[in-house]
Amino acid sequence: MRIGTITQTEKDNYDMFCKVITNGQIPVICVITGCENEDPMSEWVITNESTFSRNEMTFNAMVGTCFAKGGRFEQNYRPLREESATMVWEAIMAHSARVPVDFLRQSGGFSAVVRRVWNHFCNWIGQNAWRWINQHVRDMLVRLGFTSDEAGEVAQQFD
Numbered sequence: 734m735r736i737g738t739i740t741q742t743e744k745d746n747y748d749m750f751c752k753v754i755t756n757g758q759i760p761v762i763c764v765i766t767g768c769e770n771e772d773p774m775s776e777w778v779i780t781n782e783s784t785f786s787r788n789e790m791t792f793n794a795m796v797g798t799c800f801a802k803g804g805r806f807e808q809n810y811r812p813l814r815e816e817s818a819t820m821v822w823e824a825i826m827a828h829s830a831r832v833p834v835d836f837l838r839q840s841g842g843f844s845a846v847v848r849r850v851w852n853h854f855c856n857w858i859g860q861n862a863w864r865w866i867n868q869h870v871r872d873m874l875v876r877l878g879f880t881s882d883e884a885g886e887v888a889q890q891f892d
Contacts, residue, residue: 734763734764734765734766735765735766735767736765736766736767736768736771736777736797737767739781739784739785739788739790743790744788744790745857747788747790748853749850749853751790753849753850753853754836754846754849754850755836755840756836756839756840756846756849758834758836758839758840759830759834759836760793760828760829760830761791761792761793762792762793762794762795762796762821762824762825762828763785763790763792763794763795763796764796764798764821765777765778765795765796765797765798766798766799766800767799767801768797768798768799769799769801769809769810769813771797773797774797774798774799774813774816774817774820775796775797776797777797778795778796778797782795793824793828794824794827794828796817796820796821796824798813798817798820798821799813799814799816799817800814800817801813801814802814870884870887870888871884871885871887871888872884874887874888
């Protein structure tokens with residue numbers, strides 16, 4: 734993300750990718766770009782770590798960087814880019830999973846991930862009636878003669 738205000742969009746993106754899609758199983762590194770005016774470049778990260786925590790955005794590492802290029806400040810950007818690339822690679826090496834993570838299988842399969850994404854989207858736009866088909870399955874089973882509890886147990890398989 735770019736240095737600046739931590740917006741609801743950043744929070745929504747974090748929730749979707751880090752919590753909903755990967756179900757918290759993938760190590761996450763936050764790379765903050767545009768830190769060329771911070772001294773050291775990590776200053777903004779240090780100052781704003783608590784804001785990320787309050788927003789329940791937890792990262793394995795946060796790295797303040799500069800990847801600006803060209804123009805009349807190129808001579809200043811080049812060493813900052815090199816330092817940034819080194820810091821990002823060090824964070825990746827320090828925090829990457831040691832073995833492959835199959836978050837699809839560990840999360841109940843592709844359909845379970847799609848359901849989580851869909852339900853998260855429905856909550857986000859305030860359309861709980863659109864949630865995954867489990868409520869529709871339960872209602873249909875009740876109409877077919879199942880008790881509400883029996884239908885609920887079967888419908889749970891779709892949530």
